[in-house]
Amino acid sequence: MIVSTEIARFEGITLESGAHIDPVEVAYETYGTLNADRGNAVLVVHAFTGDAHAAGMSRETGKPGWWDNSIGPGKAFDTDEYFVICSNILGGCQGTTGPASINPATGKAWGMSFPAVTVRDMVRLQKMLVDSLDIRQLLAVAGGSMGGMQALEWAVSFAENVRSVIVIASTARHSPQQIAFNEVGRQSIMADPDWNGGDYYEGAAPARGLSVARMVGHITYMSDESMREKFGRRRKDQPATAIDVAPEFEVESYLRYRGSQFVTRFDANSYIYITKAMDTYDVSNGTASLADAFEGVSTRFLVISFTSDWLYPSYQSQEIVRTLRRRNHDVAYCELPTNYGHDAFLVDVEEQTELIRGFLRSTFRNLAGSAGAAA
Amino acid sequence: MIVSTEIARFEGITLESGAHIDPVEVAYETYGTLNADRGNAVLVVHAFTGDAHAAGMSRETGKPGWWDNSIGPGKAFDTDEYFVICSNILGGCQGTTGPASINPATGKAWGMSFPAVTVRDMVRLQKMLVDSLDIRQLLAVAGGSMGGMQALEWAVSFAENVRSVIVIASTARHSPQQIAFNEVGRQSIMADPDWNGGDYYEGAAPARGLSVARMVGHITYMSDESMREKFGRRRKDQPATAIDVAPEFEVESYLRYRGSQFVTRFDANSYIYITKAMDTYDVSNGTASLADAFEGVSTRFLVISFTSDWLYPSYQSQEIVRTLRRRNHDVAYCELPTNYGHDAFLVDVEEQTELIRGFLRSTFRNLAGSAGAAA
Numbered sequence: 223m224i225v226s227t228e229i230a231r232f233e234g235i236t237l238e239s240g241a242h243i244d245p246v247e248v249a250y251e252t253y254g255t256l257n258a259d260r261g262n263a264v265l266v267v268h269a270f271t272g273d274a275h276a277a278g279m280s281r282e283t284g285k286p287g288w289w290d291n292s293i294g295p296g297k298a299f300d301t302d303e304y305f306v307i308c309s310n311i312l313g314g315c316q317g318t319t320g321p322a323s324i325n326p327a328t329g330k331a332w333g334m335s336f337p338a339v340t341v342r343d344m345v346r347l348q349k350m351l352v353d354s355l356d357i358r359q360l361l362a363v364a365g366g367s368m369g370g371m372q373a374l375e376w377a378v379s380f381a382e383n384v385r386s387v388i389v390i391a392s393t394a395r396h397s398p399q400q401i402a403f404n405e406v407g408r409q410s411i412m413a414d415p416d417w418n419g420g421d422y423y424e425g426a427a428p429a430r431g432l433s434v435a436r437m438v439g440h441i442t443y444m445s446d447e448s449m450r451e452k453f454g455r456r457r458k459d460q461p462a463t464a465i466d467v468a469p470e471f472e473v474e475s476y477l478r479y480r481g482s483q484f485v486t487r488f489d490a491n492s493y494i495y496i497t498k499a500m501d502t503y504d505v506s507n508g509t510a511s512l513a514d515a516f517e518g519v520s521t522r523f524l525v526i527s528f529t530s531d532w533l534y535p536s537y538q539s540q541e542i543v544r545t546l547r548r549r550n551h552d553v554a555y556c557e558l559p560t561n562y563g564h565d566a567f568l569v570d571v572e573e574q575t576e577l578i579r580g581f582l583r584s585t586f587r588n589l590a591g592s593a594g595a596a597a
Numbered sequence: 598m599i600v601s602t603e604i605a606r607f608e609g610i611t612l613e614s615g616a617h618i619d620p621v622e623v624a625y626e627t628y629g630t631l632n633a634d635r636g637n638a639v640l641v642v643h644a645f646t647g648d649a650h651a652a653g654m655s656r657e658t659g660k661p662g663w664w665d666n667s668i669g670p671g672k673a674f675d676t677d678e679y680f681v682i683c684s685n686i687l688g689g690c691q692g693t694t695g696p697a698s699i700n701p702a703t704g705k706a707w708g709m710s711f712p713a714v715t716v717r718d719m720v721r722l723q724k725m726l727v728d729s730l731d732i733r734q735l736l737a738v739a740g741g742s743m744g745g746m747q748a749l750e751w752a753v754s755f756a757e758n759v760r761s762v763i764v765i766a767s768t769a770r771h772s773p774q775q776i777a778f779n780e781v782g783r784q785s786i787m788a789d790p791d792w793n794g795g796d797y798y799e800g801a802a803p804a805r806g807l808s809v810a811r812m813v814g815h816i817t818y819m820s821d822e823s824m825r826e827k828f829g830r831r832r833k834d835q836p837a838t839a840i841d842v843a844p845e846f847e848v849e850s851y852l853r854y855r856g857s858q859f860v861t862r863f864d865a866n867s868y869i870y871i872t873k874a875m876d877t878y879d880v881s882n883g884t885a886s887l888a889d890a891f892e893g894v895s896t897r898f899l900v901i902s903f904t905s906d907w908l909y910p911s912y913q914s915q916e917i918v919r920t921l922r923r924r925n926h927d928v929a930y931c932e933l934p935t936n937y938g939h940d941a942f943l944v945d946v947e948e949q950t951e952l953i954r955g956f957l958r959s960t961f962r963n964l965a966g967s968a969g970a971a972a
């Protein structure tokens with residue numbers, strides 16, 4: 223399956239804060255075929271540094287999508303059954319308008335003059351995309367990590383337009399520890415003189431700061447146990463008479479490599495904007511409580527968490543599930559045993575596939591059943 | 598109790614690697630009174646960024662010691678009973694020879710030309726200090742975190758000279774996750790242009806890189822739960838139309854403050870040297886297994902870990918305990934329930950105090966008993 227990323231263009235968007243971004247573009251891909259009644263569309267939304275290329279082989283880069291093990295014929299998101307859309311996020315740097323985009327008013331990159339965006343703003347832009355595809359109701363919105371936050375936000379912002387949401391390894395709001403890890407990343411970028419207050423697009427990007435930020439991120443995506451299995455304490459000979467500034471342990475080489483790769487594909491200002499959107503997100507914003515946020519929402523929920531995920535621990539998923547069940551919402555929950563930590567939603571997908579496949583199928587049948595009853 | 602830090606000077610030390618440091622100095626403090634038979638001395642060794650000022654009020658700074666809640670009359674280390682010594686570490690920057698010290702051969706700071714030091718080297722220098730105080734056998738060596746590694750190393754390097762060791766929130770060797778967090782700190786320092794290959798003593802220190810390194814450290818010292826209790830999601834008003842680069846959440850202010858404080862008291866090169874010593878430490882180095890490392894060691898052990906310590910998780914302490922018990926070593930172990938994470942050994946000391954007090958008392962009585970029997 224060879225795929226290309228498309229760009230949808232809109233006149234502009236008014237943000238939650240009241241600020242405007244005019245015009246605005248959003249990158250997306252689609253897989254599978256939309257039914258005649260346009261009722262089989264599933265929106266997949268990505269985590270922090272993901273992009274619109276979720277499945278298939280990219281015509282541009284030749285690379286598989288980030289969730290290619292879960293989207294395709296016979297996979298969790300079965301493209302023989304469903305029309306799958308993956309949308310990039312506002313504030314990003316992979317085809318969607320963000321701080322690295324050109325501000326038409328100045329002819330230069332926005333940089334830090336780009337308005338702050340929220341997860342709700344990201345979801346609003348996705349809604350504009352879905353509307354432009356002439357899809358009135360999505361069968362499901364699904365995502366892991368920050369994708370799970372977007373899925374939750376779809377349920378509360380656009381309850382009429384989404385039949386079900388799948389929230390994986392996510393949370394209704396960040397804990398101080400999650401904020402703290404993001405803040406370290408931001409401070410690492412801002413400490414790099416090349417960041418220059420966000421104004422670096424005509425010079426060198428703050429690669430060193432961004433690389434360190436990414437290294438911290440990678441530690442939090444793995445589990446203690448998966449790191450022990452993957453790296454152990456393998457190292458070069460010792461003892462050395464001098465400090466070796468080259469990597470000594472395999473885990474050091476791995477982190478440095480991942481950091482150096484990341485800076486070739488990601489914008490440092492987007493790192494700041496998106497982590498801020500994550501940290502300030504709270505699905506209950508504007509309501510008295512988490513339960514109130516879901517008031518009147520008839521969307522079905524599938525919530526999945528992972529035993530070894532310490533970045534988005536299961537208690538955060540369970541808080542959502544408890545709240546929904548107390549109000550008799552239709553919610554399925556499963557905590558999957560795995561050693562892969564937060565990365566599990568991307569790599570350890572066997573049981574997850576069964577859960578998603580069954581959940582989508584039953585949602586789709588219910589929909590077909592109720593449509594038949596109404597006919 | 599007003600105390601002053603003393604400096605012991607030696608002609609030099611030959612390191613595990615074969616390198617020499619000539620001359621060498623070590624900072625230390627003492628509390629309480631040495632008995633006539635010199636049998637009541639306890640050596641307290643500190644964690645990563647600690648110093649020789651463990652107890653009492655510093656004559657120089659007016660500040661209490663880092664373990665003042667545990668060392669003093671009637672406390673865990675009861676100075677009415679014991680003569681307590683706290684020794685700083687080789688490679689440090691608080692009175693003991695390290696990379697910020699002047700290399701007599703050049704008249705300039707060593708910087709990165711300072712030889713790599715190991716935990717074993719640190720312990721060897723402490724042994725020289727203890728010898729110089731004319732103490733043949735310590736009643737105990739006690740420490741938390743990297744202090745626990747030093748205590749373990751005392752047991753295997755100088756079994757004849759230490760009656761018991763107390764190992765708190767520590768490990769026999771670092772896991773890849775622990776190495777990874779240290780590596781992020783090192784990379785953050787080295788990414789700061791002011792680091793300048795370690796040659797910054799005549800200019801500006803790499804404060805931004807060191808500050809970010811410290812921020813990462815602080816996250817790992819706390820638990821998810823203690824951070825939620827301490828900071829919650831308290832923040833300024835929102836939504837903002839622009840990204841605020843000032844701290845927004847309390848946890849951000851806290852981390853930035855701790856980072857900015859740290860750079861006023863700690864040397865960036867020492868950060869690199871000491872984390873390297875931690876990462877490369879393995880008590881079983883030179884032997885076939887952990888069990889072999891403790892062969893012939895008759896030292897008593899007290900091992901303490903904390904339920905919410907995810908940086909030095911209990912399984913690491915339990916590995917030590919299991920190994921020792923399998924060989925019939927005299928070992929007491931307790932996992933204490935606490936929310937304070939790794940910091941617990943410094944702040945949540947009530948139960949720890951009972952354990953240490955009882956363990957020291959029984960060790961002291963056994964010693965007195967066997968001395969009596971021999972008399």
